[in-house]
Amino acid sequence: MKKGIILLASSNSNGDTFSVSKYLSDRTSFQIIDLKSKFIEPFDYEFKNSNDDFLPLIKEIVNNFDIIIFATPVYWYTMSGTMKIFFDRISDCLKTEKETGRKLRGKEMAVLSCGSDKELKNGFHMPFIETANYLGIKYVGEVHCWLEDNEIPTEVKHNLNKFAQIIL
Secondary structure, three states: OOOOOEOOOOOOOOOHHHHHHHHHHHHHHEEEEEEOOOOOOOOOOOOOOOOHHHHHHHHHHHHHHHHEEEEEOOOEEEEEHHHHHHHHHHHHHHHOOOOHHHOOOOEEEEEEOOOOOOOOOOOOOOOOOOOOOOHHOEEEEEEEOOOOOOOOOOHHHHHHHHHHHHHH
């Protein structure tokens, strides 16, 4: 069984995206890391932000996990700002932390999204897929979720169960 991590990137640490991430975590035993609980500054071309939480976190990820699940709410038809900052900071792994960046090659990644609509607009997954391609990470799939009356609907549970089988 693969060792995985779920990176939760919501503005609401206990919101809908957490609920579906927790459901997935319970089926995979993948740990959830709430990016909101980390101090991660935006990308800086001068790399003056190297004392924040990004580098220790990405090193923990590349050294301990086989698969990364990026869990994000859908905000304005795209990933959350928290997730975008994390993705931008991966650039550190191409410039100043090349050893860490090389360890991303061969990892797997997938996307768990959660929104108010049952379907995503075309192109939502493109930044994830292209980032995976660029970094040599195997993109293994995605699942889109929503809640109804603060509950995970049967259809979404079914989709999450199928997704769990794929990522394990």
